[in-house]
Amino acid sequence: MSPTKKITVNNTEISVVLQANENDYICLTDMVKARDDSSRAADIIKNWIRTRSTIEFLGTWETIYNPDFKVVEFDHFKKEAGLPTFTMSVNSWVEKTNAIGIISKSGRYGGTYAHKDIAFEFGAAISPVFKLYLIKEYQRLKESENNPLVQQWDVKRILSKTNYQLHTDAIRDNIIPKLSISKTKERIIYATEADMLNLALFGYTAKDWEEANPELAKKLNMRDTASINQLVVLSNMESYNSEMIKNGIARDVRFSVLHRMAKEQLHSLDKNNAEYRFRKISSNDNNNAIE
Template sequence: MAKNNTITVLNTEVKIKVIDQNDFICITDIAKSRNPKHPDDLIRNWLRNRNTLELLGIWEQLHNPDFNPVEFDGIKKQAGLNSFTLTPKQWISLTRSIGLDSKTGRYGGTYAHKDIAFEFASWVSVEFKLYLIKEFQRLKEEEQKQLGWDVKRQLTKINYRIHTDAIKENLIPPELTRQQVNFIYAPEADILNMALFGKTAREWRDEHSA
């Protein structure tokens, strides 16, 4: 499922995309709230942290049957050394991680599963994390409302087809004109509209007319 959204958190635009039906949040955007010019440096510093690696490793073990624990142990042993560096792409390649997604290019960036992204936001700024969670929840509520509308709309289409077929077979004499047929269909359609939406088609048009 390919779907992208953007929320604004403390004047910073944060992109969200869906991967395998899971929400991934752009941690590159989150890092820009603290370091606008070099957000990748902030992410690499976060990945050097031993606590971060333990978080990522445990998350992968819980959600990823293909996770490579041998490589993970090798990486974790190096954590804390001055020479130790790690990029998101290296982490993904070495451990077969699914919790991070990193792409280059104009619309690229590093995304993290929402569980991980919230932890990164907390590492960057507790305040930013709290506002991020608030905006993310607002987005999910809006999506649920839209989903409810889409379900109702599809149900209306299905029921309308069944209903109109029944009208055609049982209520409409074959000798009626097209205009007379429309007079029969119209009130029957509004019965469905009232049941599902609480208003007739004309009432909806009147409310939304310019």
């Protein structure tokens, strides 16, 4: 099975084997690593696959999608599932039922893999919240695969690493030297300047957002949830603010300028449906643009 891509959930890389017709396989072993001790992955998967609800789900999936599935063997397992003496492994399930939805794979990307439908079900067994983050990252991967422009320009990563560096460099070179403060307090200056941009663009600080969204804040920050249009404007604001800092313009004046800039640019981008057009660019349009 190939090619293999990676998505990141809970700061853990999870392998995804891309197949034709959206029949992708996701590594269950990696999913366990994101939620538990990796040494227990095999036991956790084995405990999951032996439950009655899992056996019924797997059997139903195979009945729908696998014409060579051995239904008689499935019925036998379904009757025994839930009994204290019932044991099951991925290899046993595959060998005895001719299943295709879940497999064990050796080699560089070894582990237990399952069709995305089954992987999402396994994700729900691990944690409903984890399942949502897994689906979100999988969808992001598919969007980048289906849109070459998005693949070349992962907006949230690139925009956060370009003009933000200009912004922090301007603070370091032009604001920090004028203050006799410790390294710890320097961080407060950086955070204060970042929150000035947040207020000018979003209307609230990072702390305000975290308090209003406690569950989301466990995994994301406010800028992770921003739209593409907002990120474009934020990138422009960081660049412009760095120039105003270099020119010694007072903070209250900079805020007024940036707030007006945010409103004007967002209005223009939203009016022209810039985000929609970016997301809907087709492969053919992208090839023409390159030519």
